[in-house]
Amino acid sequence: MTAPTADQSAEQLPRPTRLSDVKGWFFTADQLMFDWFLAHQQDRSVSGDLLELGAYMGKSAIFLGARKRSEERFTVCDLFDSPAEDSSNSKEMKKSYATLTRRAFEANYLSFHDELPTIVQGLSSVVRDHVADGSVRFAHIDASHLYEHVHGDILSVRELLTEDGVVVMDDYRAEHCPGVAAATWQAVANEGLRPVCITGTKFYGTWGDPEPLQKALLGWLQSRKDVWHEVQYVNDAPLIRLSAKGAKEPAQPVSRHRAKAAERPPQRPAVPAQKASAVRPAGRPQRSVLRRVALDVLPPVVTRAIVSARRKGRTAGR
Numbered sequence: 001m002t003a004p005t006a007d008q009s010a011e012q013l014p015r016p017t018r019l020s021d022v023k024g025w026f027f028t029a030d031q032l033m034f035d036w037f038l039a040h041q042q043d044r045s046v047s048g049d050l051l052e053l054g055a056y057m058g059k060s061a062i063f064l065g066a067r068k069r070s071e072e073r074f075t076v077c078d079l080f081d082s083p084a085e086d087s088s089n090s091k092e093m094k095k096s097y098a099t100l101t102r103r104a105f106e107a108n109y110l111s112f113h114d115e116l117p118t119i120v121q122g123l124s125s126v127v128r129d130h131v132a133d134g135s136v137r138f139a140h141i142d143a144s145h146l147y148e149h150v151h152g153d154i155l156s157v158r159e160l161l162t163e164d165g166v167v168v169m170d171d172y173r174a175e176h177c178p179g180v181a182a183a184t185w186q187a188v189a190n191e192g193l194r195p196v197c198i199t200g201t202k203f204y205g206t207w208g209d210p211e212p213l214q215k216a217l218l219g220w221l222q223s224r225k226d227v228w229h230e231v232q233y234v235n236d237a238p239l240i241r242l243s244a245k246g247a248k249e250p251a252q253p254v255s256r257h258r259a260k261a262a263e264r265p266p267q268r269p270a271v272p273a274q275k276a277s278a279v280r281p282a283g284r285p286q287r288s289v290l291r292r293v294a295l296d297v298l299p300p301v302v303t304r305a306i307v308s309a310r311r312k313g314r315t316a317g318r
């Protein structure tokens, strides 16, 4: 499964000091939902492993890894810098993930965790060769966003999930990837997938009974004044919609580089070289050209006499 990785020296590898430094697409509403579903499963001693199809630089994987129990396995499947096998997928990779390398993912992940997850470097279509059917309690589908791949990923995940496992579909309604929307709602109509809730970017569903999950989620949402929600009916089934603009984010995984960053003296904001002369401590007036020349060329005693005469003149004029 392993393929050669792109050459990348240690100096070029990322050293994120917090999760928000990691490149990716994993917003507060979904961080809250991942946190809620995983904690809910943990509170009910739901057993099972974790799975992510499509990790990119590791943003959601790092978050998921922090919620993994020690006896559980977390599998991450991504092409990383391996070639895709069809031209549409290659085009998608080149356009959206050109700078991705497995080493960058690993450097990011190890900034927050002592061990890497189980990595399957390859097409998501091979994931069933690496993960046992009926073993996964939480799966995040975020690999290729093209219809035929997403459709295949949904069918694989249906087999991999435990009876009441939860699947998350990324970008189920985004304009640039209508194939994800088609595959998601097709699975609802034809493959027995049952929606639990949606955010602006992700769809959460199960092949088990969504009702207890929705009941518990609504209870939690009522206690969160910073998270907006409503219930709509789609094909006679309830679907919770939520939005978390301005909401407090859940506990973040802590980077091992964080303490070092905090120890460094605060740095001045970077200023383009040509504008450096425009930066001066607040509240201090800019020196006139005449005064700067005087300071540079005249003996201190003469400079002091000129400054004192100018001050007296200014006071007299008030």
Ligand SMILES: C[S@@+](CC[C@H](N)C(=O)[O-])C[C@H]1O[C@@H](n2cnc3c(N)ncnc32)[C@H](O)[C@@H]1O
Residues within 6 Å of the ligand: 023, 024, 025, 026, 053, 054, 055, 056, 057, 058, 059, 060, 061, 077, 078, 079, 080, 084, 089, 093, 097, 100, 122, 123, 124, 125, 142, 143, 144, 145, 149
């Ligand atoms: C949207 S990104 C994942 C974002 C990540 N989950 C996050 O939250 O930051 C999609 C990833 O899927 C991978 N990918 C694309 N097509 C794939 C395929 N057919 N099989 C496996 N991985 C694929 C890309 O390499 C890319 O890293």
